[in-house]
Amino acid sequence: MMVSAVxxxxxxxxxxxxxxxxxxxAWPEREPVVALWVWQCAVAGVLLCLGLSMLLSAATAWQAVRGRLFAPAPHGVAEAYGPVTGGPWAAGTAVVLAGGAVWTGAMLTRExxxxxxxxxxxxxxxxxxxxLLPGEDPGPVRLVLLEGERPGAWWVPGAAPQLVVTTAALNRLKGRQLDAVLAHEQGHAVARHEWLLNCARALSGAFPQVRVFAAFRDEMHHLVELAADDVASRRFGRLTTALALVGLNEDRGVFGPYAPPEAHVPQRVTRLLAATPRLSPGHRLGLTAAAALVPALPLLVAFGPGLTALT
Structure with missing residues (x-):
């Protein structure tokens, strides 16, 4: 029970x-891809702690669970985790955590x-x-042009992904700005940002009072846009990408003193125009490695007594 509590x-x-x-x-604005990785590691670490605690609490409370959990382990490993107490604390912890796991799975399935x-x-x-026109082959990615009075471009994922652009966007965007917008949407598709957003929404919906899950949802929406902006700016330049963002969104009320507080487009444009240099490769590597330790630590804590028993 001690390991479960830890x-x-x-x-x-x-x-x-x-x-x-x-x-x-301040660095996540400069390195959104690294920030996405750090956030995922933090959330994975929390979930691993809860999942491993559930298993060890159940093993402490019930002999049947203990036998199955430690069946492949060498002799003496099970004893390192203490005896089966059958106490209410271990059983209650296991039941509550199991209920949370089922609820999380249900919310993820719903999302x-x-x-x-x-x-x-x-x-x-x-x-x-x-x-589709007669004889038209959509190919691996279909580019769809829609009549529309408002500029827009979006990606529809799936087995046959589609990239949609409105006629207003074609009229509004000049030069390589349309290419930058398309590169932005393709950046979302290549990085599978939709799955990341689904997981974030499911966790925050399952446990809205848990700060880390709510912050994970909010930051994912912001960081995936910054990451896609960087994909476009590396190919077509920061100024072109910033002008494309302005062209697509200037009629949506996101600029000016009455812009809604959740509108991040002005900050994205300012970030692109500021051209703040990236972190050094060593700094990025250090953050990536340090984040990987967050989900690794619960594993070390959980397997520590067993490994000690084998030495």
């Missing part, structure tokens, strides 16, 4: 410290089903507004 404490500590540290740091339903609805709408 894991719970470690998970709570990670859930409190990680969002505060990342919220105060995936909702995302699929949204994709099907958008594809059905596209087939009505822009049907």
């Amino acid at each position: 894991l719970l404490l470690l998970g709570a500590l990670t859930a409190v410290v990680a969002p505060r540290w990342l919220g105060r740091a 995936v089903l909702r995302a699929r339903a949204r994709r099907r609805a958008r594809r059905s709408e596209l087939l009505v507004r822009a049907p």
Whole structure:
């Protein structure tokens, strides 16, 4: 039960410290891809702490679970985790954590089903507004041009992904600005940002009071856009990408004194125009390696007594 308690404490500590540290740091704006990795490692660390604590608590409470959990382990490893007590604390902890795991799985399943339903609805709408012409081969990626008074471009993922552009965007964007917008949307597709956003929404929906999951959802929406902006700016330049963002969004009320507080487009444009240099390769490598230690630490804590018993 001691290892289970340590894991719970470690998970709570990670859930409190990680969002505060990342919220105060200035480097995520400069390195959104690294920041995405750090956030994923932090959330994975919290989930690992809870999952491993659930397993060890159940092994402490019930002999049947203990026998199955330690069946492949060498002799003496099970004893290193203490005897089966059958106490209410171990059983209660295991039941609560198991309920949380089931609830998380249900919310993730619901979010995936909702995302699929949204994709099907958008594809059905596209087939009505822009049907395939006789003999047309959509290819691996279909570029769809839609009549529209508002500039827009978006990516519809799936088995046959589609890149949609409105006629207003074609009229508004000049030179290579349209190429930058398309590169931005392709950056989302290549990095599978949709799955990351689905997971973030599922966790925050399952546990809205848990700060780390709510911050994970909010930051994912912001960081994936910055990462896609960087993909476009590396190919077509920061100024071209910034002008493309302005062209697409200047009619949406995101600029000016009455812009909604959740609008991040002005900050994205300012970031592109500022051209702040990236972190050094060594700094990026250090952050990446340090983040990888966050999910590794719960594993070390959980397997520590067993490894000690084998030495």
